[in-house]
Every structure is written in C-alpha cells, then in structure tokens.
Amino acid sequence: DQQVKQNSPSLSVQEGRISILNCDYTNSMFDYFLWYKKYPAEGPTFLISISSIKDKNEDGRFTVFLNKSAKHLSLHIVPSQPGDSAVYFCAASRPEIGANSKLTFGKGITLSVRP
Amino acid sequence: DADVTQTPRNRITKTGKRIMLECSQTKGHDRMYWYRQDPGLGLRLIYYSFDVKDINKGEISDGYSVSRQAQAKFSLSLESAIPNQTALYFCATSVNQGSGELFFGEGSRLTVL
Numbered sequence: 001d002q003q004v005k006q007n008s009p010s011l012s013v014q015e016g017r018i019s020i021l022n023c024d025y026t027n028s029m030f031d032y033f034l035w036y037k038k039y040p041a042e043g044p045t046f047l048i049s050i051s052s053i054k055d056k057n058e059d060g061r062f063t064v065f066l067n068k069s070a071k072h073l074s075l076h077i078v079p080s081q082p083g084d085s086a087v088y089f090c091a092a093s094r095p096e097i098g099a100n101s102k103l104t105f106g107k108g109i110t111l112s113v114r115p
Numbered sequence: 116d117a118d119v120t121q122t123p124r125n126r127i128t129k130t131g132k133r134i135m136l137e138c139s140q141t142k143g144h145d146r147m148y149w150y151r152q153d154p155g156l157g158l159r160l161i162y163y164s165f166d167v168k169d170i171n172k173g174e175i176s177d178g179y180s181v182s183r184q185a186q187a188k189f190s191l192s193l194e195s196a197i198p199n200q201t202a203l204y205f206c207a208t209s210v211n212q213g214s215g216e217l218f219f220g221e222g223s224r225l226t227v228l
Contacts, residue, residue: 044217089158107156
C-alpha cells in the first residue's frame with residue numbers, strides 16, 4: 001500500500017514557466033512533508049518542507065502548498081530554470097512512539113526544463 | 116569532503132557472494148538509515164538505527180542485515196546477493212528532533228550478476 005503517491009512519472013516545461021509537481025498521501029497521521037531533489041550520480045538533497053499546521057511555505061523560487069482535506073501537496077517552481085531538471089521526491093513523516101520519526105517517500109517525478 | 120560517505124560507490128558482484136556497503140558520517144547525528152532506489156519505485160527503507168544500540172527493520176529488510184559499529188558508522192550487508200538486489204543504495208542520517216529531514220550520501224550502485 002503506497003502511502004505517498006506521485007502519479008505523474010515525468011514533467012516537461014519551458015524555461016521561465018511554472019513547474020507544478022503534485023503529491024498525494026493516504027495516511028492522515030502524516031504531520032510533516034518534504035520535497036527532495038536528486039541529480040544523477042548524487043544523493044537526494046532537501047529542498048523545502050511544510051508542517052501540517054500550515055498551508056503554504058515559500059523559499060525563493062520554490063513554494064509548497066498543502067491541502068490537508070484533500071491529502072494533497074504540490075511544489076511550485078517559478079520561474080523554472082534548466083538547472084531545476086532533476087528527479088523530485090515527495091516525502092512524509094509522522095510521529096512514532098517515543099517521538100521518533102522516519103520518512104516515507106513517493107516514487108519521484110522527473111522534471112525536465114527545456115531552454 | 117562529503118558529510119555522509121559511502122563505499123564502494125560502484126560494485127559488480129555475482130549471485131551468492133557476500134557484499135558489504137559501508138557508510139560513515141561526520142555530521143554527529145545519532146540516526147542513520149539505509150535506503151534503496153529502484154526505477155519507478157522511489158526510495159524504500161531497508162534498515163534504520165536511532166542510536167548505536169538500536170537497530171530496526173524497514174519496509175524491505177529481507178535479504179539484508181546491518182551493523183552499527185559506532186555513532187558514525189552504519190554498514191549494510193547482503194549475505195548472499197541475488198540479481199533483484201541490483202539497485203542504487205543510499206545511506207542517510209538525521210537529527211533526533213524535528214521533521215526527520217535526511218542527509219544522504221552519494222549512493223552505492225550495486226549490480227548482482
């Protein structure tokens with residue numbers, strides 16, 4: 001049972017336009033959501049996150065929106081740049097017993113930004 | 116220098132061989148993890164450790180074992196490698212509090228023939 005879903009495997013956008021990457025989750029216990037970016041031959045790196053008590057978090061060109069009622073979040077990149085071309089993973093965490101937490105990842109989406 | 120270092124970066128082996136992937140970190144984090152990445156399947160958790168005396172199975176632990184030799188070192192072993200263990204393996208660390216944000220190594224690509 002996949003608890004974090006990224007249903008679109010790929011997205012191609014023109015440089016300068018907006019990229020919208022979507023993520024859905026099924027577990028209502030998730031309370032923190034993160035986006036990771038991965039270039040080929042490198043490990044994933046943290047990009048941006050949002051707590052379940054918020055509906056929006058912005059960091060420069062990157063904004064994450066959370067719709068708890070729909071169990072849906074999205075990452076907006078504006079404007080998109082060729083260097084943004086990478087695989088983006090959505091991840092979610094929930095508090096475990098003992099206040100520990102670990103991440104559940106989606107399958108990832110490959111973003112290609114065309115010059 | 117990378118904060119989370121994995122060795123080897125690439126390894127080709129044969130079915131039935133024992134393989135160890137090693138991970139060391141200089142971030143001072145207590146928590147360490149092993150994930151594998153497969154095309155179309157994303158990142159899946161194999162094992163994790165919240166401190167030196169703590170070892171926990173993740174969602175796909177069968178066929179793997181781990182050892183937490185010290186706070187900074189966490190190794191993953193395949194006792195008898197099989198072809199469907201061909202994948203990209205990532206070690207990661209995190210702090211004790213907060214969201215669980217992970218810091219990943221650069222990955223170890225393992226091919227089992």
